[in-house]
Amino acid sequence: MxxxxxxxxxxxxxxxxxxxxxxxxxxxxxxxxxxxxxxxxxxxxxxxxxxxxxxxxxxxxxxxxxxxxxxxxxxxxxxxxxxxxxxxxxxxxxxxxxxxxxxxxxxxxxxxxxxxxxxxxxxxxxxxxxxxxxxxxxxxxxxxxxxxxxxxxxWPDAFAGRLGRGGRETSGAPPWRVVVGVTVGLVWLYWAVGGTVAVARPGERDFAWSTLSGLLGFWALVASGATWAVLGGRPAGVPRWGPMVLGWLGSGSLFAWSGWKLPFTLYLAVAQPADATLPEDLALAAVLHLAAVGAGAAMLRALLRARKPSRGPRRAHG
Known part of the structure; x- marks a missing residue:
C-alpha cells in the first residue's frame, strides 16, 4: 500500500x-x-x-x-x-x-x-x-x-466487504434514481448511434457530438447498474469496491456534465443565437439534463448512506 x-x-x-x-x-x-x-x-x-x-x-x-x-x-x-x-x-x-x-x-x-x-x-x-x-x-x-x-x-471502511448482506433496497423494482438514469442513458445512446427522434437538426450532428453522447449514455447505465447492485446487495459475493467506484464515477458524470450543459442549453433556447446550435431538441435536452442532475445527486447520496459502517470506534476526519 x-x-x-x-x-x-x-x-x-x-x-x-x-x-x-x-x-x-x-x-x-x-x-x-x-x-x-x-x-x-x-x-x-x-x-x-x-x-x-x-x-x-x-x-x-x-x-x-x-x-x-x-x-x-x-x-x-x-x-x-x-x-x-x-x-x-x-x-x-x-x-x-x-x-x-x-x-x-x-x-x-x-x-x-x-x-x-x-x-x-x-x-x-x-x-x-x-x-x-x-x-x-x-x-x-x-x-x-x-x-x-x-x-x-x-475512509478505509467505505469500500470494504462484499455485496450480499446489508442491502438496503431488496425489492424487485429498481428505485426511481436507477430508472431515471437508465432512461437518460438510453436516450443518449440512441442519439449516439444515429437515432433521429427528438433531434431537431440532424445535419448539425458531428462525430464529436455522437461520441460524447455515447460515452455519457454508457456511464449513465453504468451508474444505474452499480447503484442498484450496492443498494440491493447483488450479485452476492462481489467486492463492494467495484460497484462503489463505478457508481461514484457514473453518478458524477451524470451530475457534472448535465449540470454544465443544462445552463448552456437553456441559454441557447432563450437567446437563440444564429451561430451556435445543438442538434437535439432543446426542450427535451433540458429535461434530460435536469433529470440527470437529480438522478446523479440521488445516486451519490444513496451510495454514501450505503457505506459500510466502521467495525470499531475510530477518530472521524470529517
Whole structure:
C-alpha cells in the first residue's frame, strides 16, 4: 500500500501542474476579452463569455486545490462533505470521458467542438489548444490514480466487504434514481448511434457530438447498474469496491456534465443565437439534463448512506 500511496502522491502533484496552464489560459481569455484584445466565443456576447470562462476559472482553481488536498496533510483535516462533492464532480467531469479527450486531441473528425456544448471557445493556436487538452487529460488521469489512495487513508471502511448482506433496497423494482438514469442513458445512446427522434437538426450532428453522447449514455447505465447492485446487495459475493467506484464515477458524470450543459442549453433556447446550435431538441435536452442532475445527486447520496459502517470506534476526519 505504501507504493500505491507514492503513486497517488505523484499523480496528485502531476494533476495540479497539468491543470495550471489551463487556468492561466482561461484567465487570459477573460482579461483579453474585457480589454478588447481577444474575440469572444461563437454565439456569446462579451458578458456571457466572461461569465462562462470565469466559471471555468473557478472550476480549475477548485480542481487544483482538490488535487493538492489529496497529498498535503491539511487535506485530511478539511470537512469531508465539501471535499467529497468537489472530488466527485471533478472525477465525474474528467475520468469517464478520458477516451474522448485523448482521441479528440489528434487531428480528425472530433476536432470541431462547436455543437457539443463542452467548452466553446474562440479560435485557438495549436499550442494553446494542446495545453487545454493536456490539462483536462492530466487532471483526469491524476485524479483517477490519486483519489483512491486518499479515500483508502481517510475512509478505509467505505469500500470494504462484499455485496450480499446489508442491502438496503431488496425489492424487485429498481428505485426511481436507477430508472431515471437508465432512461437518460438510453436516450443518449440512441442519439449516439444515429437515432433521429427528438433531434431537431440532424445535419448539425458531428462525430464529436455522437461520441460524447455515447460515452455519457454508457456511464449513465453504468451508474444505474452499480447503484442498484450496492443498494440491493447483488450479485452476492462481489467486492463492494467495484460497484462503489463505478457508481461514484457514473453518478458524477451524470451530475457534472448535465449540470454544465443544462445552463448552456437553456441559454441557447432563450437567446437563440444564429451561430451556435445543438442538434437535439432543446426542450427535451433540458429535461434530460435536469433529470440527470437529480438522478446523479440521488445516486451519490444513496451510495454514501450505503457505506459500510466502521467495525470499531475510530477518530472521524470529517
Amino acid at each position: 505504501i507504493r500505491w500511496d507514492r503513486v497517488g502522491q505523484c499523480a496528485a502533484y502531476g494533476a495540479a501542474l497539468a491543470l495550471a496552464p489551463y487556468l492561466l489560459i482561461k484567465v487570459s481569455w477573460v482579461a483579453g476579452s474585457l480589454a478588447g484584445l481577444l474575440p469572444v466565443g461563437a454565439g456569446f456576447g462579451k458578458a456571457e463569455w466572461v461569465v462562462l470562462n470565469s466559471a471555468t476559472i473557478g472550476m480549475a482553481g477548485i480542481g487544483i486545490a482538490v488535487a493538492l488536498a489529496l497529498v498535503r496533510p491539511w487535506g485530511m483535516r478539511i470537512p469531508g462533505a465539501p471535499f467529497v462533492f468537489c472530488a466527485w464532480v471533478g472525477t465525474g467531469f474528467l475520468v469517464p470521458v478520458l477516451p474522448y479527450a485523448v482521441f479528440s486531441s489528434f487531428p480528425g473528425p472530433a476536432d470541431d467542438g462547436r455543437e457539443t456544448g463542452t467548452d466553446p471557445g474562440p479560435s485557438m493556436p495549436d499550442w494553446e489548444a494542446a495545453l487545454v487538452q493536456f490539462g483536462c487529460v492530466g487532471m483526469g488521469l491524476g485524479l483517477a490514480l490519486a483519489l483512491p489512495a486518499y479515500l483508502r487513508r481517510r
